[in-house]
Structures are given as structure tokens and as C-alpha cells.
Amino acid sequence: MSFEINESCGVFGIYAPGEDVAKLTYYALYALQHRGQESAGIAVSDGREVLLLKDMGMVSQVFSERDLLNLKGHMAMGHVRYSTTGSSFWENAQPVQVPSRVGSVLVAHNGNLVNTDALRNKLKAEGVRFRTTSDTEVIALMLARSQAPDIVGAVHEVIPQLIGAYSLAIMTEEKLIGIRDPYGIRPLCVGSYMGGHALASESCGLDIIGAEYLREIQPGEMAVFDKDGLDFQRIVEPRKPSLCIFEFIYFARPDSIMYDTYLYHARKHMGMSLADEGAVEADVVMPIPDTGVPAAIGYSEAAGIPFGEGLIKNRYVGRTFIQPTQAIRQLGIRLKLNPIIRDIQGKRLVVVDDSIVRGNTTKEIIKMLREAGAKEVHMRISSPPDKYPCFYGIDTAIRKELIASSRKVEEIRKFIGADTLHYLSIDNLVSATRRPREDFCMACFDGDYPVPVPDDLKMAKGRLEDGKVGIKRS
Numbered sequence: 255m256s257f258e259i260n261e262s263c264g265v266f267g268i269y270a271p272g273e274d275v276a277k278l279t280y281y282a283l284y285a286l287q288h289r290g291q292e293s294a295g296i297a298v299s300d301g302r303e304v305l306l307l308k309d310m311g312m313v314s315q316v317f318s319e320r321d322l323l324n325l326k327g328h329m330a331m332g333h334v335r336y337s338t339t340g341s342s343f344w345e346n347a348q349p350v351q352v353p354s355r356v357g358s359v360l361v362a363h364n365g366n367l368v369n370t371d372a373l374r375n376k377l378k379a380e381g382v383r384f385r386t387t388s389d390t391e392v393i394a395l396m397l398a399r400s401q402a403p404d405i406v407g408a409v410h411e412v413i414p415q416l417i418g419a420y421s422l423a424i425m426t427e428e429k430l431i432g433i434r435d436p437y438g439i440r441p442l443c444v445g446s447y448m449g450g451h452a453l454a455s456e457s458c459g460l461d462i463i464g465a466e467y468l469r470e471i472q473p474g475e476m477a478v479f480d481k482d483g484l485d486f487q488r489i490v491e492p493r494k495p496s497l498c499i500f501e502f503i504y505f506a507r508p509d510s511i512m513y514d515t516y517l518y519h520a521r522k523h524m525g526m527s528l529a530d531e532g533a534v535e536a537d538v539v540m541p542i543p544d545t546g547v548p549a550a551i552g553y554s555e556a557a558g559i560p561f562g563e564g565l566i567k568n569r570y571v572g573r574t575f576i577q578p579t580q581a582i583r584q585l586g587i588r589l590k591l592n593p594i595i596r597d598i599q600g601k602r603l604v605v606v607d608d609s610i611v612r613g614n615t616t617k618e619i620i621k622m623l624r625e626a627g628a629k630e631v632h633m634r635i636s637s638p639p640d641k642y643p644c645f646y647g648i649d650t651a652i653r654k655e656l657i658a659s660s661r662k663v664e665e666i667r668k669f670i671g672a673d674t675l676h677y678l679s680i681d682n683l684v685s686a687t688r689r690p691r692e693d694f695c696m697a698c699f700d701g702d703y704p705v706p707v708p709d710d711l712k713m714a715k716g717r718l719e720d721g722k723v724g725i726k727r728s
């Protein structure tokens with residue numbers, strides 16, 4: 255369920271002499287805001303010095319018009335963050351900036367390393383001190399301490415030492431670099447803009463500034479942007495491609511393109527298959543907004559049952575830093591969703607959502623629908639049961655909190671209070687992506703982690719149960 259899974263981060267970078275790169279970055283981050291609402295940062299370079307502004311909060315809260323006017327240069331990078339490693343405080347906001355022999359090194363990261371502790375301990379043994387608790391600072395410090403003659407050399411030296419999921423934007427006074435890990439777990443793509451170039455976690459970050467989408471950075475590849483243009487270089491040998499399947503199901507915006515497919519179309523297709531697999535007589539198909547919408551449209555079309563929006567999302571809830579009072583907290587899901595009672599009363603509803611994590615939110619929604627007079631509630635989920643936690647940058651839950659890790663579908667149905675419950679099969683999920691299963695990480699469903707997770711990470715942060723891993727994100 256989209257209210258229970260939090261994306262990790264979004265990155266953006268642009269090299270465009272003569273353009274207002276700070277403002278372009280601001281708008282790109284605005285488009286990528288769904289990937290993280292905890293903090294935002296923009297760094298700009300004019301070739302001689304780098305200026306960085308970052309703070310806690312959403313993009314519209316962090317930057318003012320005047321701030322952007324002061325960020326002058328021809329190259330910029332930006333980041334929106336949801337913390338998955340490291341706590342939620344200012345120092346952990348990104349980009350992370352550290353000084354080096356040859357100037358500044360700035361790093362913005364989407365993903366999670368699984369060997370952070372080993373890398374950090376090595377640096378500590380060399381006398382390095384840390385200001386943050388994030389794995390991004392470890393990467394930045396490794397790059398800054400490299401004896402290579404320039405940042406490209408430093409990247410070639412450092413990146414092969416990283417294990418895990420990383421889509422990175424790196425900037426110095428002179429160059430901007432985009433890098434994707436050898437498995438391509440997190441997305442990163444490149445576009446052209448007014449004689450220059452840009453990179454973004456998702457193509458919607460390019461669209462919003464009018465950049466033309468060129469292609470994805472391939473697993474194990476880096477893209478270097480500087481005065482000579484754009485250059486792609488192999489940085490590490492690519493491994494089995496393992497794009498996170500949840501980018502297709504929910505995380506990324508539906509108007510983004512991944513693996514040459516609009517995610518909207520893939521999600522609609524998931525809904526169509528769901529209608530085949532989980533057919534039921536009903537009066538209306540309604541989504542849990544917003545992420546359930548394309549699959550609900552697909553379900554409605556395939557089943558011939560009218561589509562209706564029975565639940566309206568409060569679009570500006572976002573992340574609030576004001577603690578709710580007890581009375582407000584008791585409103586629970588009402589803070590996020592409000593039912594249109596007239597469209598629900600006496601109706602048999604098919605309710606489409608992207609996933610169920612702990613099950614508590616789904617239970618609350620179904621209770622709300624019944625209180626609004628729904629006659630039947632048939633829950634349809636456009637992904638398979640979510641049984642295993644993520645080690646690669648997504649804040650889901652520890653294993654024992656994942657309701658599908660210990661309960662069968664019928665038990666989950668009873669817990670959430672639905673009349674019927676159906677999850678999309680893995681086969682039909684894969685078919686909706688138009689790519690082979692091998693091209694994805696599906697560890698949430700099958701426990702098959704493409705990048706081996708070190709035992710010490712499982713033991714240190716996980717709570718082992720029945721031999722399976724579990725991890726609590728900070």
C-alpha cells in the first residue's frame with residue numbers, strides 16, 4: 255500500500271551553459287518529489303566554485319525565488335531524500351559536499367550500499383571522521399581521498415569497491431557524473447537540453463524542463479557531462495540486470511519511462527490481468543489514490559465494470575513535521591483519504607491497490623468504506639504478496655511486520671476485513687512489464703536478493719526469524 259512504503263531518493267543533474275540551471279533543477283526536483291519528502295538540496299557550479307543549499311522539508315519549502323537567484327552557474331545537481339540509512343536530520347540531507355585535493359566533491363545518492371560498515375570502518379582506521387550517518391558521505395569521502403589525478407580517475411578507483419544499490423550524481427567544480435550500479439537496481443536516465451545535457455532518476459524529471467529523453471544509463475555505466483559534451487564510459491562489469499520491480503508497480507511516476515515502457519501502460523496492463531485472475535461481480539471499480547489509478551482503469555476496462563473515484567486523496571498532506579494531537583491522530587486514514595459516500599453506499603466495490611505491507615492501512619480503508627455504506631468490498635492488489643524486506647534503499651518494514659510473510663491470503667483477507675482478496679500473479683506482473691523476469695529484482699516476493707546481503711548486515715540490523723532476513727531502517 256502506497257501509504258506504507260516510502261521511496262528512498264531522487265537525483266537530478268544538468269550541464270547547460272547559459273541556462274538558469276538552479277531553477278531548472280528546482281523544477282526537476284519538484285517533479286521527483288514523490289521519491290522523497292524529507293529534505294531537498296541543490297548545488298550549482300560556475301566552473302570556479304560550488305554553492306550548495308539544502309534543508310529539511312519539501313522542495314517548495316526549502317527554496318525561495320531569492321535563493322535560486324543566488325545560485326548562479328552553468329551546472330547543477332539536486333536531490334530529494336527519504337532516509338533509508340542514516341537518521342532524518344540536516345547533516346544527512348544531500349548533496350553531501352566534502353573538500354578534496356582538487357576542489358569540492360558533491361554526491362547525491364539513490365539506493366543503499368550493503369557494505370557501508372566495512373567501508374566506513376576502513377576509513378575510520380585511516381583516521382577519517384564522519385559528520386553524518388549516511389552511506390553517501392562514505393562514498394564522497396572515498397572519492398575525495400583518492401590520489402587519482404581527477405574525479406573521473408577517482409570514480410574508476412572507488413566505484414568498484416561499492417556493493418549494493420546506487421544511482422549516483424557526482425559533481426565537482428568542472429564535471430557532472432551520473433553512475434548506475436552493475437545491477438541497475440535504481441533507475442537513472444539521460445536527456446539533452448538546449449545544447450547541454452541532464453540526468454534524472456526518472457524521465458518525468460527531464461520532461462518537466464523540456465529536456466529530450468535520450469536513454470537510461472546502463473547498469474555499470476557512467477555518464478560524464480562537461481565542456482566537451484556527454485561521454486558514456488563502462489565503470490564496472492554489468493551483472494544480471496535487476497531493476498526494482500516496485501518502480502514499475504508503484505514507486506516511479508506513471509508518466510515516466512523505464513525499459514522503454516510508460517509505467518502508466520504497464521500498470522494498466524497489471525489491472526487488466528488482475529480482472530482476468532480475480533474476476534468478481536461488482537458495481538464499481540475504484541482505486542486507492544493515486545497509485546492504484548492506472549491498474550483500476552485497466553481492471554474496469556477489462557471487466558466491463560464502471561470506474562469510479564470513491565475515495566479522494568488529500569493531495570497536500572505530504573510529510574508534516576507538526577505532530578498531530580491525539581484527537582487528530584485518531585482520525586487515522588481520514589487525514590489522507592475521504593470517501594464520497596453517495597458513490598459508495600449500497601455498492602459492491604472492487605478496490606484496487608498496488609500492494610499491502612502491514613495490512614493496517616488497508617484494514618482502516620475497508621472499515622471506512624463499510625462505514626460509508628459499501629455493500630461488498632473486494633480487494634484487488636496489482637502485485638504479488640510482499641513477503642521479504644528490502645536492503646537496497648526502500649523503506650518497507652522488517653520481515654515480521656510484513657503481513658504476507660507469515661499469513662496466507664485467506665488469513666490476510668480476514669485481517670483486513672475484505673469480502674474477497676486477490677493478488678496479481680508474478681507471471682502476469684512480469685508480462686505487464688514486457689520484459690523477462692530476469693531483468694528485475696523481485697526479492698520482495700521471492701526472497702532472491704540479486705546482490706548478496708552480508709551476514710553481518712542481516713545480523714546487526716535484522717531481526718532473524720525462521721531463518722529469513724529482516725531489517726529495520728533508521
Ligand code: SF4
Pocket residue numbers: 439497498499500643644645646647648695696697698699
Ligand atoms: Fe525493489 Fe523489493 Fe528488490 Fe528492494 S528488495 S529493490 S523493494 S524488489
